[in-house]
Amino acid sequence: MTALEARAAEDQENKPAFILYMDGSEYDDGLHRLTLWVRHLLLPVYGREVTSSAAWCSRWWQHPEAVAQLYGLWMAWQELTGAGSGATGPSTWHRDHLGPVLASLRDPSGPFSGCRPGRHRAKEAPEMDPFPH
Template identity: 65%
Template sequence: MSTTQTEKPDVPAAGGNAPPGEKPSAGGDDAAPREKPLSPPQFILYLEGPAYANSLRQLTLWTHHVLLPVYGREITSTAPWCGRWWEHPEAVAQLHSLWLAWGELTGPGSAVVGPATWHRDYLTTAMTALRDPQGPFAGCKPGMHRPKEAPKVDAMDPFGPPPPPPA
């Protein structure tokens, strides 16, 4: 059915507001303007200020309410974890990428093999790297956080920052 400027289409336009659980139907060319599709979340290391804080809050909720209750194994000297993981940039990056993959592979509309793919391709790799004794939590123990110092860039490194100008 074709609609005119004064008629309302019977169904929402593609990308419009369909009720939860229903797919939007295609509307005519004269249908109301379509909503702008949501852009995918940006990787947390590219964010600053309020955008970083908001992403970290969402990551924290997922980590504390999904990841750790289900996949957080006992803390040992060979499998450390830091209760202040958000203070370890590598951990934030690893967990954020794990969370993004979780959303893509287990969310509505994902393939039925999505969760198995997430477990096989993302969970084990990320948790192994995070819980490695030489990983980002090396030196941290339950109830004790130890900040890690990043390696320093040699001033003579051709890819590092230029040396300061002569005085």
């Protein structure tokens, strides 16, 4: 193995796992850290008023799609705004990550579409017919 291959393998091992690949205490810890970021950074800085055309669920962690999207957003935040990131990292994060994720989550037909302030409503996944083989 070359030094470059060894470095690539080491980098892959040190990358944080995506939350949908976690379970048990690893998932709980990842979700806890995400909730801290959402509560103390995302919502105070980027949270806008909840309206019928821009829904939000105060129990967002009970929506798997929201957890997945917010965790990805948080991972990008860490990579693009942390120590060692380039000067354009924050701009890239805003343009490529923040805007699309918030637009998707807060869309009137998004994962929070049935939720209202103070009221969470779980969404049912669409059905799928068995795959014929």
